[in-house]
Structure formats: structure tokens, C-alpha cells
Amino acid sequence: MAREIAILGAGMHPWGKWGRNFVEYGVKAAQDALKEAGVEWKDIQFVSGGDTVRNGYPGYVAGATFAQALGWTGARVASSYGACASGAQAIDNACAQIQAGFCDVALVVGADSTPKGFLAPQGGDRPTDPDWLRFRLLGATNPTYFALCARRRMDLYGATDRDFAKVKVKNARHGLNNPYARYKKEVTEDEVLASPMVSDPLRLLEICATSDGGAALVLSSMEFARKRTTNPVTITAVSTTTPRFPNTIIEMPNFSTDSAAAVAPPKLTFKDSIAARAYEEAGVDPSDINLAEVYDLSSALELDWYEHIGLCKPGEAERMLNDGDTTIGGRVPVNPSGGLACFGEAVPAQAIAQVCELTWQLRGQADGRQVEGARLGVTVNQGLFGHGSSVIVKH
Amino acid sequence: MTQQGLKSAIATKPGGKPQKPAVENWFRADPEPHLLGSQCSACKTYFFPRETFYCKNPDCTGTEFQEIEFSRTGTLWSYTNGCYKPPPPFVATDPFEPYTLAAVELAKEQIVILGQVAGGAGVDDLKVGMTMELVIETLFEDDEFEHTVWKWKPVTG
Ligand SMILES: [Zn+2]
Numbered sequence: 359m360a361r362e363i364a365i366l367g368a369g370m371h372p373w374g375k376w377g378r379n380f381v382e383y384g385v386k387a388a389q390d391a392l393k394e395a396g397v398e399w400k401d402i403q404f405v406s407g408g409d410t411v412r413n414g415y416p417g418y419v420a421g422a423t424f425a426q427a428l429g430w431t432g433a434r435v436a437s438s439y440g441a442c443a444s445g446a447q448a449i450d451n452a453c454a455q456i457q458a459g460f461c462d463v464a465l466v467v468g469a470d471s472t473p474k475g476f477l478a479p480q481g482g483d484r485p486t487d488p489d490w491l492r493f494r495l496l497g498a499t500n501p502t503y504f505a506l507c508a509r510r511r512m513d514l515y516g517a518t519d520r521d522f523a524k525v526k527v528k529n530a531r532h533g534l535n536n537p538y539a540r541y542k543k544e545v546t547e548d549e550v551l552a553s554p555m556v557s558d559p560l561r562l563l564e565i566c567a568t569s570d571g572g573a574a575l576v577l578s579s580m581e582f583a584r585k586r587t588t589n590p591v592t593i594t595a596v597s598t599t600t601p602r603f604p605n606t607i608i609e610m611p612n613f614s615t616d617s618a619a620a621v622a623p624p625k626l627t628f629k630d631s632i633a634a635r636a637y638e639e640a641g642v643d644p645s646d647i648n649l650a651e652v653y654d655l656s657s658a659l660e661l662d663w664y665e666h667i668g669l670c671k672p673g674e675a676e677r678m679l680n681d682g683d684t685t686i687g688g689r690v691p692v693n694p695s696g697g698l699a700c701f702g703e704a705v706p707a708q709a710i711a712q713v714c715e716l717t718w719q720l721r722g723q724a725d726g727r728q729v730e731g732a733r734l735g736v737t738v739n740q741g742l743f744g745h746g747s748s749v750i751v752k753h
Numbered sequence: 754m755t756q757q758g759l760k761s762a763i764a765t766k767p768g769g770k771p772q773k774p775a776v777e778n779w780f781r782a783d784p785e786p787h788l789l790g791s792q793c794s795a796c797k798t799y800f801f802p803r804e805t806f807y808c809k810n811p812d813c814t815g816t817e818f819q820e821i822e823f824s825r826t827g828t829l830w831s832y833t834n835g836c837y838k839p840p841p842p843f844v845a846t847d848p849f850e851p852y853t854l855a856a857v858e859l860a861k862e863q864i865v866i867l868g869q870v871a872g873g874a875g876v877d878d879l880k881v882g883m884t885m886e887l888v889i890e891t892l893f894e895d896d897e898f899e900h901t902v903w904k905w906k907p908v909t910g
Contacts, residue, residue, distance in 0.1 A: 479842070485776065488802075494842040495775055495892065495902050496867055497835050502854055505833035513831070513881035557833045558876045603811050604798075608830070608856050608865050617799040618863040621810055 364583030364590040367395030368714035373540040373571035383572030384469030395576035403461035406452040408444040408468030408706030443741030445709030462582040468706035469572030503610040505557035508658030523550035525657035533696015535726025564657035569702030573710035595640035595750040601628040632746035633667040640750040644668030648732035651712035653739040712737035720753035773898040787822035827857040844893035871904035
């Protein structure tokens with residue numbers, strides 16, 4: 359079903375390592391989004407929270423937590439978890455409530471406060487939990503899964519470590535003037551290549567850190583929006599697709615792929631299907647896209663996404679990058695916000711932040727990083743355990 | 754695990770600590786190393802780690818599974834290493850030594866399976882497409898046991 363949901367307001371709390379309660383970041387982001395929307399908190403009918411699993415019970419019931427923090431109004435709430443795709447799940451739930459006519463205006467909020475270092479599995483002895491076992495039996499940290507994809511690009515397509523470093527250099531430059539970015543510093547290819555190896559071929563400066571941060575959106579029906587604005591930015595598709603059996607590409611945190619011995623693999627791999635389903639829902643073609651926010655958990659993964667979202671054919675991402683196509687000013691800028699390279703990941707806020715960036719870009723309000731004349735943008739992201747996430751934003 | 758299974762799983766090397774699988778029923782060391790998967794009796798889909806309850810093929814409602822020894826050799830799909838000590842429950846050596854990981858595609862089972870790389874081989878010894886062989890090696894030791902796991906070993910020559 360085609361969607362048309364208005365984005366009335368976007369708000370963020372700057373990413374960083376602030377060491378405060380995640381609720382504060384969410385409240386700040388929500389207040390900014392409400393202010394931009396010109397909507398009173400008391401008028402919000404539905405609060406859709408993206409959950410964090412690292413901040414105790416309030417994190418599991420994020421919708422209620424943010425509603426209480428902003429002051430109980432009787433608004434209905436939902437709390438969504440889909441790992442890195444939690445924010446998209448929260449957006450999807452808010453859109454569905456609006457489209458179903460259960461509410462006119464909704465607030466989506468995600469925020470996180472994260473510990474230092476590798477994302478580790480939850481404590482205790484849990485020998486039947488694959489997320490516990492992958493650390494125990496293999497030492498398969500998150501970066502090792504990113505690195506398997508990176509190495510395959512090298513051995514299959516001839517990608518070089520310098521190509522990967524260039525992604526970081528590009529994104530660092532994009533994020534320089536983004537007031538919400540955590541890292542606002544240019545880096546050179548040589549600096550990237552001199553940083554310590556984490557999981558060969560990926561180096562420290564090419565792997566996304568974990569951050570504190572918060573992001574929020576005020577979404578409404580078109581009818582509600584028209585009373586306030588003449589030409590709102592809209593969401594025309596939200597893909598929260600899951601894999602189709604057999605999923606033949608190894609995915610974090612699994613030990614193996616599905617077997618394709620008895621059933622042929624689907625036409626599209628899971629990653630290829632995520633944005634494809636959003637394009638289908640919005641009735642657009644990848645060649646219509648003017649800019650993209652993609653999940654650069656590693657520098658090399660950004661290149662994979664160019665291909666998975668149809669910006670180019672498999673094996674052509676390095677050429678796109680080297681031709682400057684994905685730099686601001688190029689044919690289809692990718693991660694004009696600076697991406698995870700400049701933000702680090704605040705899990706439940708990240709997919710919402712991608713939509714905030716597209717909103718500001720499409721309104722022409724992305725000071726210091728503006729993509730000129732952009733009309734149509736796409737976000738893409740993937741959460742652990744089969745959560746696809748892609749949003750099409752239009753102006 | 755049956756009494757007999759336990760006996761075969763805990764073997765003592767001459768002069769060493771007894772060996773114990775770091776995870777039960779995922780692999781077998783004797784008479785030759787094999788990963789132990791399962792196969793749906795109805796649709797013939799393979800599973801590793803083994804499925805024993807309900808088939809994951811959406812077109813199948815199978816609930817009967819056979820234990821299968823998976824192929825011992827496959828093709829290297831990709832590889833990497835860990836240069837920093839992972840968090841627990843990984844048991845690191847002291848001092849920490851980097852370890853190598855491989856994703857290996859088995860032709861018959863049409864499945865890609867992760868494992869550490871055996872015999873101290875590093876990323877410079879590997880190339881996508883090369884043949885890899887399954888072996889059982891020590892994962893870590895404690896006071897009582899040598900805890901073993903499956904690993905992939907590059908086949909040279
Ligand atoms: Zn079956």
C-alpha cells in the first residue's frame with residue numbers, strides 16, 4: 359500500500375559520549391521536533407519509542423518512558439525493538455497508526471546511552487544463545503562480520519584498503535559542519551591507513567564507535583499537516599522487511615547461512631531486498647534517488663550498500679566512490695550527514711536520525727552540508743537477527 | 754548426552770589434560786573430524802547448528818531430522834582476524850594472540866559455516882576460493898580440560 363505521511367518536525371540531541379541518562383537525550387530531541395513541527399506535546403496522540411537494551415527496564419518500554427518524561431497525557435504508546443533497525447520499526451508503527459486512522463499526529467523517539475568498547479553479549483552463561491556462543495566459540499565480534507564482507511570485496515572486485523579509507527575521508531568531510539555529529543575532524547587516507555588493524559582489512563578509524571544520542575520525528579496525516587504547512591516533506595515508504603529462506607549470505611550473529619541445497623535462493627539477497635521493497639512501495643526507481651543515508655558500520659560496508667540499494671551494479675561501488683559520485687556535489691551523495699563515521703552508533707536513535715537528516719536536506723536546511731536540489735532520498739539500515747530498514751523521503 | 758557419547762567426547766591425549774568439546778554435539782573428532790548438522794527428512798534441507806524441532810523452510814512442516822556428518826572440505830568464502838581481545842565469554846590466551854576466522858562454503862550442503870582458522874595460519878595465508886579442511890583443535894584450556902572446537906585449515910599443495 360502506498361503511503362503518504364507528513365514529517366512535521368525533526369529533532370536530535372548531539373551524538374557523543376555524554377554519560378547521562380538516555381531519557382534526557384530523547385526528551386531534548388522530542389522537544390526540538392515538536393518545536394519545529396509547531397505541535398504541542400499535549401496534542402500528540404501516539405508515542406512510538408525505539409528501545410534500548412542497555413539501560414534497564416525504562417529502555418525496554420521506551421514509548422512509555424519518553425511519554426512519562428514529557429508528562430503523562432494519556433497518549434497511547436508503543437515500544438519497538440529491532441536491534442540497529444529499532445528506529446525504523448518505531449517509525450513504521452507510528453505510520454501504521456496514522457494510516458489506519460487511529461491517530462492524526464505521532465511522536466517517534468529513540469535514544470541510547472552506551473558503554474565503552476566492543477558491543478558485548480549480555481552476561482551470564484547462555485550456551486544456547488547464538489549471540490553468546492559466537493563470542494565463546496569463535497571470538498566473532500561485530501567487526502569480524504563487517505570484515506568478512508570487506509575482504510570479499512577485495513578478493514572478488516579488487517577493492518583496496520585505500521578505497522575503504524576514502525569512504526572514511528569523504529564522510530569525515532561531510533560531517534565537519536553537522537552540529538549533531540560526534541566527530542568533526544578531517545582525516546587523510548594515510549591517517550586512516552596508519553590506524554591500528556582491528557579485523558583485517560578494517561582499521562580502527564574505519565569501524566563505527568558506539569555513541570550516546572537521541573533523535574525524534576513528529577509525523578502526521580496529510581490532512582493534519584495541511585492545516586499547518588503547504589508543502590511538507592513526506593515519508594512515501596517504510597520497508598521493515600525480513601529475509602526470505604534460504605538466506606545465503608552470512609549474517610551477524612549467525613554461525614552459518616541457511617542451506618540452499620533443497621530450496622533455491624530468492625532472486626534478491628536479503629540486503630538487496632531491503633531498499634527494493636521500499637522502492638516498490640513508493641513506486642520509484644533507484645535512478646530517481648538524489649541522496650542516501652546508509653549504515654556505514656564500516657567504511658567498506660558503505661560500498662556494499664551502494665550496490666544493495668541499486669545506486670550501481672555489483673563491483674562498481676569503488677568506481678562510483680573514486681569518481682566522486684557519492685560526495686556532496688556529486689551525482690548521488692551518500693551520507694551527507696557524515697554517517698556513522700562521524701556519529702558512532704546510538705542504536706535505537708540511528709534509523710530515526712537518518713530520516714531527520716533527509717528531512718533537513720530536502721527542506722534545504724542542512725547548513726554546511728547541503729545537497730542542492732534534492733527531491734527524493736532513501737535511508738537503509740539493517741538490524742541483527744533479520745531486521746531490514748529503509749525509508750523513502752520525498753519533497 | 755548419553756553415557757557412551759560422553760565417553761567418546763572426553764578423550765585424553767597422552768600426557769595431556771582430557772579433551773572436552775567447548776560445545777556439545779556440534780562436532781565429532783573421531784574417527785575423523787566432522788561437523789554434526791541435521792537434515793529435514795521431508796524437504797532435505799540441511800541445518801547447522803542442527804535443527805531438531807521444526808523445519809525452517811517456510812514450505813515445509815517437517816519435524817523429523819536426521820543427524821548428518823557434514824562434508825569435511827569446502828571453499829573459502831571470506832576470512833578475517835581479531836587483533837583485539839574480544840569480550841567474555843571469549844576465553845583469551847595471556848598474553849592475547851590474534852586469531853583468524855574463516856567462512857567456508859560446503860558444496861554438497863550449500864551452506865557457509867564460520868570457524869576459527871587452524872594451525873596458526875593468518876590472513877596472509879588465505880585467499881577467497883581456496884580449499885579448506887575441517888579439523889578439531891584446542892579452543893582454550895582451563896585447570897581441568899583442553900576445550901576443543903572445530904576449525905578450518907587451509908589445504909596446501
Ligand atoms: Zn523441511
